[in-house]
Structures are given as C-alpha cells and as structure tokens.
Amino acid sequence: MAGKKKKHWYDYLWIWTIIYFVLGFFNILFAWLGMIDFILPLIFAIVGGNKWFCNHMCGRGQLFWVLGRNMKCSxxxxxxxxxxxxxxxxxxxxxxxxxxxxxVFQTYLVFSGAESLRKAIKLFWTFKVPWQWAYNGSIFPDWVAQFSFGFYSLMLTSTLIGLIVMALYKERTWCSFCPMGTMTQGICKIKNRSGK
Amino acid sequence: MKKAVNYLDRCVACGVCAGQCPREAISIYKGCYAVVDVSKCVGCGICEKACPAGSIRVEEVHDGR
Structure with a gap:
C-alpha cells in the first residue's frame, strides 16, 4: 500500500468524545447521549457477532490514539x-x-421520592465535584437528571482512567480492559462457539 | 522470515493492530481475536508497537507456518 489509507467519516469520532463532555458541562441532560456508546457496541456484538464498533467507531479509543500517538502524550x-x-x-x-x-438504583431512589436530586459529579466513585451549573430544571422529572449526573460521572471517570493508562503505557491500554470491550468480545466468543 | 504472530489468549480484539497495519494483513476474526495473513505480512512490527495487550509480536517464523 502506497501512501495513507483512505479516511472515513467514522475515523473522526474522537471529536464526538470531546463534544460529549463539553455538552455535559453545560447541560447534564446530554449525558444520556452516552447511551449510544453503550448500546451500539452491544448491537454490533449481539446481531453482527463482531467488534466493528471497537475496531472502527470507538471515539474514546480514537481520542487516546490522537492524544497518545499523534500528540505524543504517551x-x-x-x-x-x-x-x-x-x-x-x-x-x-x-x-x-x-x-x-x-x-441506576440511585436513579430509582430519586424516581420514588426517597431521595432528592443531587447536582454533583462523582469522580472515581469517591470524589464529589459540584456540577450544579449544568442543570436548572427542565420539562423532565428529577430522576432523568439524576441518571444524567450518574452516567456522566461514569463516563468521565472511565475516560480519566483511560487517559492515565494512556500516558503511562500504550496509547490504547484502556481497550485491553475496557468493560464494553470485554463484554462484546465475550458475546462474540459465545456466538462464534454456538454458531457452528 | 519475520512475521507478526498473535497470541490469542491475550488478544482483546480491539482492532488497533488491524487499523495500523500498512498492508492490511490483519483482520479481526468474528470479534474474537486478530488474525494475521502471513502472505501479506512483511514483519514491519507496526502492529506490535500499537498493540495495548502485548498479544501480537513479530517473530522468526519458519516457512509453511
């Protein structure tokens, strides 16, 4: 192969990862969009029996590559x-x-009225960071916002872990223990075994 | 001859190697692991440098395999 490979639209999904966190900084409800990154890989694995999402579409993996390899942060x-x-x-x-x-249980508690909405982000499942500017009420009930804060915390924490291992080790070290990756590979292995 | 060899038990099928291979010699087999097409592989080692799990390595391979 002479020259560079042809670039596809999905090679730029690392930009989506950045946009996601920026949107969530201003309005936490955007955190729900992260469910796409949860459901799509599972659909690929369950329906297609492949890891096409990991292999070509993972914005987070691409971001680690851009920062780690192209920007030499690894x-x-x-x-x-x-x-x-x-x-x-x-x-x-x-x-x-x-x-x-x-x-999800925390979301349920807010849904049932047992607890009230907490406008904070929890990093590394430990450190509370105030995030009240990202939510000033909406047409949705409080549990929708509670889930957003929780989900955003999860996404941010895992990205931070990924960034740490990117800096310390290989660019996409996160991929080697990414829960979505483990899950989809497991599904593919089961499918491949029973499919034949 | 030097070729890329994938140790399947460590492979996480992330596809980083396949994406980096300049000869498109690597593919992800049904989401399970990376497979190297030995006839295309030139043993450049780009995949080995990229692999986060350390499962793919460039090694001396004797003909036939």
Missing part, C-alpha cells in the same frame, strides 16, 4: 501483563456493572 511502554489478564478484565467488568447498577 510513554508507549507495554503495560504490565495483569492489566490484560482474564481475571482483571472480568473483575473490572464486574466492578463496572456493579457501579452501573448502583447508579
């Missing part, structure tokens, strides 16, 4: 082996899904 050193080991990948997936479940 040490580009091999990460320790345990990071891509099965027990860590599935352990991290379990942890992630548990945290997702907790977040």
């Amino acid at each position: 040490r580009r050193k091999q990460a320790p082996k345990w990071i891509s080991s099965k027990w860590f990948r599935y352990g991290f997936l379990t942890f992630f899904l548990t945290m997702f479940g907790t977040m």
Whole structure:
C-alpha cells in the first residue's frame, strides 16, 4: 500500500468524545447521549457477532490514539501483563456493572421520592465535584437528571482512567480492559462457539 | 522470515493492530481475536508497537507456518 489509507467519516469520532463532555458541562441532560456508546457496541456484538464498533467507531479509543500517538502524550511502554489478564478484565467488568447498577438504583431512589436530586459529579466513585451549573430544571422529572449526573460521572471517570493508562503505557491500554470491550468480545466468543 | 504472530489468549480484539497495519494483513476474526495473513505480512512490527495487550509480536517464523 502506497501512501495513507483512505479516511472515513467514522475515523473522526474522537471529536464526538470531546463534544460529549463539553455538552455535559453545560447541560447534564446530554449525558444520556452516552447511551449510544453503550448500546451500539452491544448491537454490533449481539446481531453482527463482531467488534466493528471497537475496531472502527470507538471515539474514546480514537481520542487516546490522537492524544497518545499523534500528540505524543504517551510513554508507549507495554503495560504490565495483569492489566490484560482474564481475571482483571472480568473483575473490572464486574466492578463496572456493579457501579452501573448502583447508579441506576440511585436513579430509582430519586424516581420514588426517597431521595432528592443531587447536582454533583462523582469522580472515581469517591470524589464529589459540584456540577450544579449544568442543570436548572427542565420539562423532565428529577430522576432523568439524576441518571444524567450518574452516567456522566461514569463516563468521565472511565475516560480519566483511560487517559492515565494512556500516558503511562500504550496509547490504547484502556481497550485491553475496557468493560464494553470485554463484554462484546465475550458475546462474540459465545456466538462464534454456538454458531457452528 | 519475520512475521507478526498473535497470541490469542491475550488478544482483546480491539482492532488497533488491524487499523495500523500498512498492508492490511490483519483482520479481526468474528470479534474474537486478530488474525494475521502471513502472505501479506512483511514483519514491519507496526502492529506490535500499537498493540495495548502485548498479544501480537513479530517473530522468526519458519516457512509453511
């Protein structure tokens, strides 16, 4: 192959990742758009039996590549082996899904009226960051906003973890233990086994 | 001859190697792992440098395999 490969529209989805976080900074309800990044890879895996999303469309992975490789923000050193080991990948997936479940439960508490809406972001599931400017009420009930704050926290936390491992190790080290990646690869492996 | 070899047990099928390969010699097999087309691979090692899991390596491969 001489010269550079042809660029497709989906090669620029890293811009979407940035837009997503900017939108959520101004209005937290935009956090819901992140569900696209949750549902699309699963549809690809369940219906198509492939990881086309990871391979071509993941804006986060692309962002790590742009920052790590093109902008030289990565040490580009091999990460320790345990990071891509099965027990860590599935352990991290379990942890992630548990945290997702907790977040959905928190949404339910606001829905049922047991708790009131908290206009804050939680980073690394620990540090509370005030974020009240991003929500001044809307036509939607409070639980919609509660989910937004929770989901945005999850997206921001995982991106920060990804950025840390990008800087320390290879550009897309996040991909080697990304919960979505683990889940979709698991689905593909099951599908591939039973399909034949 | 040097060729890229993928150690399947570590491969996360992220597709970074396939995207970087200048000869389009790597594909992701049904979302499970990366497969190297040995006839296209020139052993440049670009995939090895990109692979976040360290599963793909350029090694001396004896003919036939």
